[in-house]
Amino acid sequence: MLISILNPAANGFNEAGARDRLYKAAGGHLIAPRFLVDKSSWATSNFSSADYQFHDEPARGHKINNVEESVRRKFLFKEKPHLEVDYSKGYINKAFTPRRRDGELFTHEIYQMTPAQLIYHINAYRHKARRAGKRMNIFDDSAVKERGNTLKNWELWYLNISQYEIYRHDDPIIDKLLHNLAMLPVTDSKQLSGGTQLKLKLTYSDDLNGLWKPMRFTRDTETLINHYYFSDYERHTAEIAAFHLDRVFGFRRSPPISGRILNITADIKRYASDRFRKTMFYSPVGNLCFYGKCSYYCDSNHAICGHPDWIEGSVAAFLPEDDFAPREHRRNPWRRSYSRYRKAVWETEPDYCDGVKQTPPFNSGRVLIDLIDLHIFDFIQGNMDRHHYEVYDFPEDWKNDTIPVLLDNGRGWGKMYRDEISILVPLQQCCQVRYSTLQKLILFDEGPYKLSKLLDYSTSKDPLYPILVGGHLPAVDRRVKIILKELQKCISDHGWKKVVIDDGF
Numbered sequence: 476m477l478i479s480i481l482n483p484a485a486n487g488f489n490e491a492g493a494r495d496r497l498y499k500a501a502g503g504h505l506i507a508p509r510f511l512v513d514k515s516s517w518a519t520s521n522f523s524s525a526d527y528q529f530h531d532e533p534a535r536g537h538k539i540n541n542v543e544e545s546v547r548r549k550f551l552f553k554e555k556p557h558l559e560v561d562y563s564k565g566y567i568n569k570a571f572t573p574r575r576r577d578g579e580l581f582t583h584e585i586y587q588m589t590p591a592q593l594i595y596h597i598n599a600y601r602h603k604a605r606r607a608g609k610r611m612n613i614f615d616d617s618a619v620k621e622r623g624n625t626l627k628n629w630e631l632w633y634l635n636i637s638q639y640e641i642y643r644h645d646d647p648i649i650d651k652l653l654h655n656l657a658m659l660p661v662t663d664s665k666q667l668s669g670g671t672q673l674k675l676k677l678t679y680s681d682d683l684n685g686l687w688k689p690m691r692f693t694r695d696t697e698t699l700i701n702h703y704y705f706s707d708y709e710r711h712t713a714e715i716a717a718f719h720l721d722r723v724f725g726f727r728r729s730p731p732i733s734g735r736i737l738n739i740t741a742d743i744k745r746y747a748s749d750r751f752r753k754t755m756f757y758s759p760v761g762n763l764c765f766y767g768k769c770s771y772y773c774d775s776n777h778a779i780c781g782h783p784d785w786i787e788g789s790v791a792a793f794l795p796e797d798d799f800a801p802r803e804h805r806r807n808p809w810r811r812s813y814s815r816y817r818k819a820v821w822e823t824e825p826d827y828c829d830g831v832k833q834t835p836p837f838n839s840g841r842v843l844i845d846l847i848d849l850h851i852f853d854f855i856q857g858n859m860d861r862h863h864y865e866v867y868d869f870p871e872d873w874k875n876d877t878i879p880v881l882l883d884n885g886r887g888w889g890k891m892y893r894d895e896i897s898i899l900v901p902l903q904q905c906c907q908v909r910y911s912t913l914q915k916l917i918l919f920d921e922g923p924y925k926l927s928k929l930l931d932y933s934t935s936k937d938p939l940y941p942i943l944v945g946g947h948l949p950a951v952d953r954r955v956k957i958i959l960k961e962l963q964k965c966i967s968d969h970g971w972k973k974v975v976i977d978d979g980f
């Protein structure tokens with residue numbers, strides 16, 4: 476008995492299951508993360524967990540029918556007054572107040588919408604007016620004609636990857652693909668060489684490939700404050716949350732990513748090379764563990780263990796192989812130094828952006844405002860690890876007129892109560908933002924649903940829901956406000972015209 480108390484695993488205790496039960500017992504409401512928080516990791520910021528809990532959140536599925544309700548909700552969220560975006564000052568008022576002529580994003584109807592409808596609405600926004608991007612055309616027409624309706628889900632997805640989006644806003648295949656990633660039998664798995672942490676390339680019964688990253692610890696475990704971002708563990712939930720954040724924003728720059736539970740014996744050990752198999756062992760309580768080969772945390776002290784051999788992870792659908800559609804790794808000008816002793820130039824040089832603005836490819840087209848979108852996305856998830864980003868350099872005539880593909884988000888969502896302002900430095904230094912991104916931020920702040928609500932709804936489709944627990948959801952609403960505050964400062968300093976760039980996207 477004593478042993479089973481001291482050692483939860485011996486008791487068949489399953490932390491994820493316990494959390495689910497807790498969650499359900501609370502009627503699906505988020506529970507205060509009091510018992511999870513290590514106060515030593517709190518930031519010097521003014522926030523405390525108590526201010527950002529959901530209090531009387533309407534039950535899930537509750538439909539908000541009128542504006543009053545949304546105002547009432549504002550009080551329920553107990554926002555700190557000093558964080559309020561000031562929508563009332565002079566021309567900033569004009570700039571920040573959603574107007575009818577701003578297009579279809581702010582309509583009367585959004586107050587009648589369910590979260591699902593609003594997410595669809597954000598994704599459909601401007602798709603008619605926008606320049607249509609060219610498709611990748613990785614299958615030639617004859618192959619498509621020949622196989623017609625026998626194309627697999629992932630092939631249908633590939634057909635619609637285009638210059639400006641990884642999937643179409645109305646493509647019904649994406650939800651099917653997410654389901655495939657979670658459910659189809661695995662027919663092969665290989666440890667992927669390269670990269671810092673252990674990951675597997677899965678093959679499914681329909682030949683779809685996926686990049687799988689394991690769960691290392693529970694969802695409420697926060698990053699150790701003395702860990703640098705480059706040695707931080709990756710989180711499977713961070714990968715899943717990033718896909719949903721990208722989708723809620725209507726960017727559609729991330730491949731589909733889903734939760735996936737594997738059986739270590741049947742899905743990993745069976746296909747493992749001898750070398751990999753040698754890193755497998757049974758833990759003292761009989762769980763099957765492995766650690767593989769990689770440059771961080773691939774040793775027996777950092778093994779990944781099953782329960783007893785089931786394990787959660789995230790899986791990203793593989794983008795088309797490099798032979799068809801090569802991607803180019805681009806260095807992020809605001810990358811961190813990845814040294815414990817040196818600072819990066821942008822950290823000490825306030826005019827750093829002026830130089831970047833004159834340097835190709837950032838001196839023309841969409842590249843710079845895409846990068847600012849990317850840092851807004853990273854700020855919301857607290858991801859400091861954006862050293863490179865990837866773009867398709869195919870077909871050649873896309874040149875720089877294409878999106879950054881959002882991959883490798885495993886190091887986000889490490890901190891609930893600390894907002895890493897330095898991720899916003901490109902925005903602060905360049906003082907530019909894409910118009911539609913600004914509109915979406917205002918919508919998330921003001922609209923019928925907070926970003927947290929939309930994100931929680933979107934992730935609820937994942938088999939491993941809840942993905943974001945404790946303070947993570949309230950954190951995204953706080954961060955939206957911080958971004959809006961920064962933009963408001965930019966607009967006061969430089970004027971609307973210089974700051975807000977409307978490129979039709």
Ligand SMILES: Nc1ncnc2c1ncn2[C@@H]1O[C@H](COP(=O)(O)OP(=O)(O)OP(=O)(O)O)[C@@H](O)[C@H]1O
Nearest residue numbers: 669670671672686730791792793794882883884885
């Ligand atoms: N969905 C995907 N489809 C195809 N390739 C992918 C996909 N996701 C990631 N990759 C590729 O796999 C490689 C490793 O992935 P990822 O960056 O997520 O892992 P990592 O361990 O963090 O690597 P690194 O340490 O180099 O940042 C990257 O080079 C990336 O281009």
Ligand SMILES: [Mn+2]
Nearest residue numbers: 671860883885
């Ligand atoms: Mn990485």
